[in-house]
Amino acid sequence: MTNLKNIHIGTLIETKLKEEKISMERVCAFFKLETQEILQMLKLDSLETEILLKWCKILEYDFFRLYSQHLIFYAPPSPAKNKGEVKNNKSSLPLFRKNLYTQEIIDFVIETLNSGEKTRQQVIDEYKIPKTTLYKWIAKYNSLDN
Structure with missing residues (x-):
């Protein structure tokens, strides 16, 4: 699994380039x-x-998703200043779902739990994954008895 905390995009592109066996001439x-x-x-x-978009096209791989996953893991949304405060931010930019749980993210979380690196509660608190979502993942992808 790729380290999503420190993304060195050149190395990742080079790895994918070798995997796809695309010639330097092309x-x-x-x-x-x-x-x-x-x-x-x-x-x-x-x-x-x-330039990154061009690499995505030639290698047929979404390198931008690496950064999205980084944001999910390492830059959780900030809590509202007041608990009762409702966000009413209207933007002309497209809105995306808050969380994109790819298979890589699920695998990372399950692996983190299996290794004992984090407890279920730590995963819930640090990554802002809803408790029900985490327990569904555990039931579906793993048989943990923590």
């Missing part, structure tokens, strides 16, 4: 760049979004 033609420029790109820990 990559260079796609980006209209020289080999040396592509190799420099693979050493970077972050890339501009347009």
